[in-house]
Amino acid sequence: MSAAAVPTAGVDLCDKVVLVTGGARGLGAATAQAVVDGGGKAVITDVLEEEGAATAERLGDAARFVRHDVTSESDWQAALDFAVAEFGTVDGLVNNAGTAAGRLLEHETVEHFRQVVEVNLVGTFIGLKTVIPLMREQGGGSVVNISSAAGLTGLALTAGYGASKWGVRGLSKIGAVELAEAGIRVNSVHPGMTYTPMTAPVGIRTGEGNYPGVPLGRVAVPEEIAAAVAFLLSDAAVYITGSELAVDGGWTAGMTVRHLRGQ
Numbered sequence: 001m002s003a004a005a006v007p008t009a010g011v012d013l014c015d016k017v018v019l020v021t022g023g024a025r026g027l028g029a030a031t032a033q034a035v036v037d038g039g040g041k042a043v044i045t046d047v048l049e050e051e052g053a054a055t056a057e058r059l060g061d062a063a064r065f066v067r068h069d070v071t072s073e074s075d076w077q078a079a080l081d082f083a084v085a086e087f088g089t090v091d092g093l094v095n096n097a098g099t100a101a102g103r104l105l106e107h108e109t110v111e112h113f114r115q116v117v118e119v120n121l122v123g124t125f126i127g128l129k130t131v132i133p134l135m136r137e138q139g140g141g142s143v144v145n146i147s148s149a150a151g152l153t154g155l156a157l158t159a160g161y162g163a164s165k166w167g168v169r170g171l172s173k174i175g176a177v178e179l180a181e182a183g184i185r186v187n188s189v190h191p192g193m194t195y196t197p198m199t200a201p202v203g204i205r206t207g208e209g210n211y212p213g214v215p216l217g218r219v220a221v222p223e224e225i226a227a228a229v230a231f232l233l234s235d236a237a238v239y240i241t242g243s244e245l246a247v248d249g250g251w252t253a254g255m256t257v258r259h260l261r262g263q
């Protein structure tokens, strides 16, 4: 199936309220769109105020935006309170906000490494911690943590990023085992290379054949990742917790014949 044919409204999220961090653009915006398309309500949070407000406006009355820095505990509580005030509760959390920059291990600075871990991993941890009491009280919920193919394999040039994404994967497992008895499911999604404002500057191109390094031969579009996230948020995934879902065109599955032949 080509990227253009991805159904974004195939999942039933009727009446579910989902908080999506980093939802102003890219994968987060596509996820918020999938939530609304599925009949749910999306609370988009981000540090990008103009883009966040514009995305929420585009999605209509089932979406709201609130400024939120995921590294701040008080911002997290305020974002959760905002969601509850606007839509009554929070059934789903997508820890999507993230930052990336490619650097060789030997050129990575301690300061930058800490910055990346702070947003990608500590931000995810605070988010999980913040929603637990509410989800416990209401008898359950679904948390989807956006890791990466770089959280499943050792990817060059990703010292801080890759380490943070492995951390997100591990934290998801811990959340899954600790929170199952409360009806809270926690899963991680591992996108491969996807065309978004994070990756566009490095010159990737969409379309068939433009990414021969992965089995499916192309980079993803955000809607393809969002469809997987929406599924995990939905009741169709009610028996799935602690799983790691690679949505990476086969990247982490192994080497292709093309690769083996050095083509």
Ligand SMILES: NC(=O)c1ccc[n+]([C@@H]2O[C@H](COP(=O)([O-])OP(=O)(O)OC[C@H]3O[C@@H](n4cnc5c(N)ncnc54)[C@H](O)[C@@H]3O)[C@@H](O)[C@H]2O)c1
Binding pocket: 021, 022, 023, 024, 025, 026, 027, 028, 045, 046, 047, 048, 068, 069, 070, 071, 095, 096, 097, 098, 099, 100, 119, 123, 146, 147, 148, 149, 190, 191, 192, 193, 194, 195, 196, 197, 198, 199
């Ligand atoms: N694009 C890819 O190829 C790819 C691959 C694997 C994983 N991912 C992951 O997907 C997620 C979304 O990435 P994207 O490609 O859409 O990138 P993006 O840069 O378009 O979106 C990331 C969003 O997170 C927000 N953000 C950054 N720091 C924040 C903070 N401290 N508080 C709140 N929001 C913050 C940004 O403002 C931005 O809107 C990230 O976690 C990324 O690591 C992306």
